[in-house]
Amino acid sequence: MKQSKPTTGLCRYTDDQVFYRDKNLVEDLLDGSHGFVEVMIAHILNRDLTEHEIRVFNTILITMMEHGLTPSSIAARSVYMSAPENLQGAIAAGLLAVGSQFVGTIENNARLLARLVPLEGADREREAEAIVAEHRSRRTHIPGYGHHLHRPDDPRSIRLLELGEESQGPRHYLNSLKLLGEVIDRSFGRHMTINATGACAALMGDMDVPPEVMRGIAVIARSAGLVAHISEELERPSGRYIWEVVSDAIPFEV
Structure with a gap:
């Protein structure tokens, strides 16, 4: 069967107008009343958000x-030390560490x-058991x-879960997170905190x-943090120091 021609609903433009989905960029979104987060998430999810x-x-x-x-930040600083002309490469290197052990656990928990x-x-x-x-x-x-x-x-997590409790919408995931936490505590015989990625x-x-x-949302947030690390690297460089510490701490052994 012949595959249908792909389409996009994200952006279109004419000679004098630009549209984000069905919103006119200049007339609807650049009026000073919309914040970046609001526009970004609405663009990703294709729906308007509540306050x-x-x-x-x-x-x-x-x-x-x-x-x-x-x-992630160590990788970004290290790559920037090696290639300071390529800031985006340093950020990209840091984002490659958003995986199943750090930050990317948000997706694993959601599943x-x-x-x-x-x-x-x-x-x-x-x-849950x-x-x-x-x-x-x-x-x-x-x-x-x-x-x-x-x-x-x-x-x-305490603050994030408080925000979740303030919602007037469904709390199916929030309640499931708490139930799974209770089962974990019971199984291990000790309290195990719900961490920030679980709450998110x-x-x-x-x-x-x-x-x-969800991991994409985490990548967006982490990108801002990595830019801050590179900004600090310009004033208080640590990339070479990290390299030298690792080199000294790990001896050669046959």
Whole structure:
């Protein structure tokens, strides 16, 4: 069967007009009343946002923007040290570290929560127990839970979950996140914090953001943080120092 010709609904332009989806860029969006986050998320999701959703997305992006000297920022600083003429290359290198261990866990957590959302009562709890059992049998971390620093609770998550509770919309993902956390605590016999990526996954899930798109939202936020790291690298360079520390700390051994 012949494949139909692809189309796009994102942008079009004429000699004197530019449109973002159905919005006239100059007349509708550049009037000073629309913020970047509002326009960006509406462009991605193809729908208008409520005031509460705009507030939540702002909070999510701010939360995910900066994580200190983690693999992504170290990679960005290192590449910039090697190729200072290529800032975008340094940012791209840092974004390649947004994966299944750091930041990208937001998508992994959302996929687990999506298994719980359609269920109710005992069925939902049994599925949560199955998720925990699967990860324990493989001896793998459960994405969205636990943190090497923030204990007993992640302060970022506390605030994010408070915002979720203020929503007048559905809380299926939020409730699933909390239930899975309770099952994890019971299974391990100790409290394991809901971390920021888990909280962000639940909030975005309840705003109908597809799990496949959530990592993209994280990439947008992380990009801003990486630009800040490169900006600091110009004034307080650490790329070469990191290189030398690693070189000295790891000896050659046959």
